[in-house]
Amino acid sequence: MKMQNFKYEGSGLNRFFGPLEAKIMEILWNNAEEMTIKDVQQKLDKEAKANNFNTVMTVMNRLVDKGVLQKKAVARSSQYKPVVTREAFMETQSKELTLDLIEEFGSLAVTHMVDALDKVDPGLLDQLEQKIKEMKKDR
Template sequence: MNRFFGPLEARIMEIVWEHGDISIKRVHALLDEELSFNTVMTILNRLVEKGHLTKNSSGKGRNKSSHFQPVQSKEQFIQEQTRIVTEGLVQEYGQLVVNHFFDAFEQTDPQLMKLMEERINQWKRENDEI
């Protein structure tokens, strides 16, 4: 997650994804660091401003309580972010990206190469019908 968030933001997002609807007080308690309540509140509000969380407040004064929820599941977030990164790389570096993906698949997991081959064959079948 540190590719997409700062270290503290990433830890807070993990907590929110795990717990769903959660208060600042609960996030603060779940963090394993000595951070001020205000720091945690600031980070949560920044994640709202960036569009990653929604915030619901109730009560007034000392009885005011804010709860935060993720806009997307962790899986949806990762899916969207990897799509954005991949599309950007392909648009900017095209052939280099294809070559590097091929090399990376070959070196890390032969099953990924098989998956790529299956996807290419599927694409060929679908585009031959047009």
């Protein structure tokens, strides 16, 4: 599942989701079980200002449409759960973003990524070197 809108100015989940979407996804990822709209609304209300039930319902159903939530009818309500874990979601999105950057900018993107490794964490450069060696050996 590739998210269509990536926001450079955001951070974490806010790069992929709107503010309320990100909060809802965090709640669902942090909860071990499926949740109803009302369950999510109550958790949101504990964290911040009150959110209208219809607003939460609309946002959760949009997340279903985007393919990040599953919806299951149970009795007279619906249960929601994430399609993948937070870690798997971030893994997929970072991979898609990297591929998009390399497709669009080619070697420039790779060069900038390598330059950034040294600035962010010099140990990452060693990990990259090891990964390259492994890939070459497997060819």
